[in-house]
Amino acid sequence: MEIKLWINDKLIIDNVEPDTPMLEYLRDKGCYSIKRGCETSNCGLCTVWLEGKPILSCTLPLMRADGKHITTLEGLRKEAAEFGEFLADEGAEQCGFCNPGFIMNVLAMERDIENPSDDDIKEYLSGNLCRCTGYTGQFRAVKKYIAYKRGVKADE
Amino acid sequence: MLRCNDYIFAESLEEAYELNQKKNNVIVAGNGWLKLRKRQWGTVIDISRLCLDKITENDEEFRIGAMVCLSDIENHKELNDYTDGAVKESLRHIVGTQFRNCVTLGGSIFGRFGFSDVLSMFIVMDSYVELYKGGIVPMHEFAKMPYDDDILVSIIVKKKPLRLAYSSFRNQSTDFPVVTCAVAIGEDIITTAIGARPAKADIRTDGIDACRDLKDYAKKTAESFDYESNMRASAEYRRHIAEVLIKRTVEKIEVRYGNQIMDK
Numbered sequence: 001m002e003i004k005l006w007i008n009d010k011l012i013i014d015n016v017e018p019d020t021p022m023l024e025y026l027r028d029k030g031c032y033s034i035k036r037g038c039e040t041s042n043c044g045l046c047t048v049w050l051e052g053k054p055i056l057s058c059t060l061p062l063m064r065a066d067g068k069h070i071t072t073l074e075g076l077r078k079e080a081a082e083f084g085e086f087l088a089d090e091g092a093e094q095c096g097f098c099n100p101g102f103i104m105n106v107l108a109m110e111r112d113i114e115n116p117s118d119d120d121i122k123e124y125l126s127g128n129l130c131r132c133t134g135y136t137g138q139f140r141a142v143k144k145y146i147a148y149k150r151g152v153k154a155d156e
Numbered sequence: 157m158l159r160c161n162d163y164i165f166a167e168s169l170e171e172a173y174e175l176n177q178k179k180n181n182v183i184v185a186g187n188g189w190l191k192l193r194k195r196q197w198g199t200v201i202d203i204s205r206l207c208l209d210k211i212t213e214n215d216e217e218f219r220i221g222a223m224v225c226l227s228d229i230e231n232h233k234e235l236n237d238y239t240d241g242a243v244k245e246s247l248r249h250i251v252g253t254q255f256r257n258c259v260t261l262g263g264s265i266f267g268r269f270g271f272s273d274v275l276s277m278f279i280v281m282d283s284y285v286e287l288y289k290g291g292i293v294p295m296h297e298f299a300k301m302p303y304d305d306d307i308l309v310s311i312i313v314k315k316k317p318l319r320l321a322y323s324s325f326r327n328q329s330t331d332f333p334v335v336t337c338a339v340a341i342g343e344d345i346i347t348t349a350i351g352a353r354p355a356k357a358d359i360r361t362d363g364i365d366a367c368r369d370l371k372d373y374a375k376k377t378a379e380s381f382d383y384e385s386n387m388r389a390s391a392e393y394r395r396h397i398a399e400v401l402i403k404r405t406v407e408k409i410e411v412r413y414g415n416q417i418m419d420k
């Protein structure tokens with residue numbers, strides 16, 4: 001089937017099998033940040049943006065992206081690196097496998113919610129599982145990152 | 157993983173319906189549930205280009221297209237004002253933001269899943285399912301209908317004056333619920349839905365006087381449903397949690413409206 005889509009603003013016109021999963025397709029296009037952490041839509045490791053909205057690339061069929069824009073971590077390198085420093089400062093990662101999906105969702109939240117409360121942060125990110133850490137490092141990193149973006153000091 | 161020989165964007169409901177009459181073809185919505193089925197389909201019928209992703213409203217009702225994703229419902233101000241935030245409460249625990257940006261109201265209601273928060277919430281309101289061939293059916297009747305090859309077009313929620321609240325209990329956040337509970341208090345009736353028993357949600361309707369003794373109402377109503385055991389909880393545990401949730405859910409309305417709860 002023919003598909004036309006933009007991956008990180010690059011136009012692609014392609015011929016694909018009708019049941020090509022979005023996740024595998026994006027990895028085939030070199031977006032190796034995207035991971036398959038589960039088979040059941042639970043882990044959030046495969047998070048990408050479709051028209052700016054965070055979605056699970058393991059779940060929506062690739063054909064749903066026809067005529068649309070997909071953004072992956074590869075398209076947000078600068079911002080991802082910026083937030084990555086907050087994660088590193090807080091010792092918020094161990095194996096790092098969950099990181100790309102987590103970062104994609106944090107960056108989406110930063111755009112979506114002006115001043116997220118602690119509960120907003122926990123709720124927005126609840127679909128990003130991490131099997132190594134206890135989430136507290138990530139939570140501190142997110143709070144400090146949001147405060148930095150808003151030009152205020154994070155309360156500890 | 158979704159496996160198929162062909163993938164078609166239906167150009168009309170009629171085309172989607174015709175294609176769906178073949179046993180080997182299937183409608184795809186958010187693909188959250190469908191992709192877990194281990195089956196090779198003939199044609200997957202995509203209904204995402206039929207303008208079914210809108211929520212409209214007039215003085216009498218909300219009309220929510222089948223392809224509206226759960227997060228759009230969760231964030232819909234007017235629907236949440238009407239339900240006192242109960243709709244948001246019923247959806248916000250489902251997996252995560254990204255998931256709720258994918259999966260749809262149509263897929264959730266058509267699926268009539270036993271664990272469904274969505275069905276538990278909508279069944280307690282004055283709500284209806286619009287089917288392409290089957291017409292408009294009350295939600296509580298639709299929940300009991302056998303699966304067929306019709307197309308769910310929209311969900312209609314009548315703006316009947318109701319006081320609504322929702323509660324669910326999960327062993328762990330983002331997991332399937334162990335029990336769900338929605339309560340609607342109308343002019344002189346109280347309706348309670350209990351779902352995830354783990355059977356699909358069902359309702360009990362009584363005169364408003366029934367809940368004057370709330371402890372007794374919660375016990376009797378919880379006991380009127382059947383429960384089963386599975387890996388998440390035993391039947392007896394579920395019955396007990398249902399009783400607690402009914403009490404707490406009615407109390408949420410009481411806290412909001414004080415004594416006026418009975419004086420609508």
Ligand SMILES: Cc1cc2nc3c(=O)[nH]c(=O)nc-3n(C[C@H](O)[C@H](O)[C@H](O)COP(=O)(O)OP(=O)(O)OC[C@H]3O[C@@H](n4cnc5c(N)ncnc54)[C@H](O)[C@@H]3O)c2cc1C
Pocket residue numbers: 040041042182183184185186187188189190191203222249250251258259260261262263264265266267269271272273274275306307308309330331332333
């Ligand atoms: C891991 C996981 C966890 C979940 N947790 C919860 C939870 O805690 N609470 C909860 O309430 N729900 C939960 N769900 C269910 C979820 O919220 C959706 O209800 C489910 O994914 C179906 O919606 P969908 O849009 O993905 O539909 P799909 O998976 O695309 O379709 C589901 C079924 O409905 C049919 N269908 C879809 N739309 C139509 C239509 N318009 N007309 C006719 N047939 C149609 C499809 O053919 C298919 O058979 C969970 C699902 C998963 C996968």
Ligand code: FES
Pocket residue numbers: 035036037038039040041042043044045046047056057058059
């Ligand atoms: S791979 Fe786990 S949610 Fe997509």
Ligand code: FES
Pocket residue numbers: 092093094095096097098099129130131132133
């Ligand atoms: S750091 Fe290992 S899964 Fe999150």
